[in-house]
Amino acid sequence: MRIKFAILVCLPGLCFWPAGCQSEQSGGRRQAGSAGAATQMSVQNQNDRQELQKRLTPQQYSVACEGSTEAPFTGIYWDYHENGVYRCVVCGKELFRSDAKFDSGTGWPSFWAAVDKKNIREVKDASHGRVRTEIRCAHCDAHLGHVFPDGPQPTGLRYCVNSASLNFAPEKKP
Ligand SMILES: [Zn+2]
Numbered sequence: 001m002r003i004k005f006a007i008l009v010c011l012p013g014l015c016f017w018p019a020g021c022q023s024e025q026s027g028g029r030r031q032a033g034s035a036g037a038a039t040q041m042s043v044q045n046q047n048d049r050q051e052l053q054k055r056l057t058p059q060q061y062s063v064a065c066e067g068s069t070e071a072p073f074t075g076i077y078w079d080y081h082e083n084g085v086y087r088c089v090v091c092g093k094e095l096f097r098s099d100a101k102f103d104s105g106t107g108w109p110s111f112w113a114a115v116d117k118k119n120i121r122e123v124k125d126a127s128h129g130r131v132r133t134e135i136r137c138a139h140c141d142a143h144l145g146h147v148f149p150d151g152p153q154p155t156g157l158r159y160c161v162n163s164a165s166l167n168f169a170p171e172k173k174p
Contacts, residue, residue, distance in 0.1 A: 052090065060089050063164035064142040067134075072107025075163025080109070084170040086161075091140035093119055095166070096159065102152055109166065111159040112151045120159075122147065135159060 053061055062068045072078070077086070086096040086109070096111040104110035114120045118138060125134035125146065135144045144165045151158030 056089065057164075060164045063162045064088075064090050064144075067143040069145075070108075070162045070164050075108065077109040077163040077166055077168060078107050080168065082168065082170055084168055085115070086111075086166040086168050088137040088140060088142055088144075089165050089167045090142040091137060092167070093137055093139040095119055095137065095144070096161065098171075104151075104158055104160065106160060108145065109161050109163055110151070111161065112153075112155050112157055114159060120144070120147075135161070137165075 049065070052065060056064065059070065063070055081098070081101075083098045085094050085098070087094055094115045096109075096113075097115055100111045100113040102110055102112055121136045121138040121141070123134040123136060125132045132146045132148070135147050136142060137144060142165055143162075145159065145161040148158045148160060149156060
């Protein structure tokens, strides 16, 4: 299963996803209302968006690509305790491991560390009248959630993530 997945994501012809959410967020708004030179790119972005909309559920698309937030205690992973790795729902990048997951009581899957900090991009978010730190997949720019400085040791961080932005892959049994 894991080997199959690795082959899938490594085939050059199938590597359409890194443009995914990035094109939606950075390209879409800028190009709205403009014409001419941006037309070709807009078509490309539109194709990427359509591809993602086909591949993801409406909620996964809304959260990962449009930055919405799932209601607490509704996602599939907030109360999920299997051993394995949580990957980006858009591009498959490994983001969090079950051994860094903890029960934060918030109703969202929470982790005190990422697999690798380099896999997470932090963005200042001043929406809803307060400043927070949004977290996105560093590879495809999918919205994941937020990170807060009130988590448990050893990091003191709380990565508060939407289930809809994640795909769980169980640990391979020896
Ligand atoms: Zn990603």
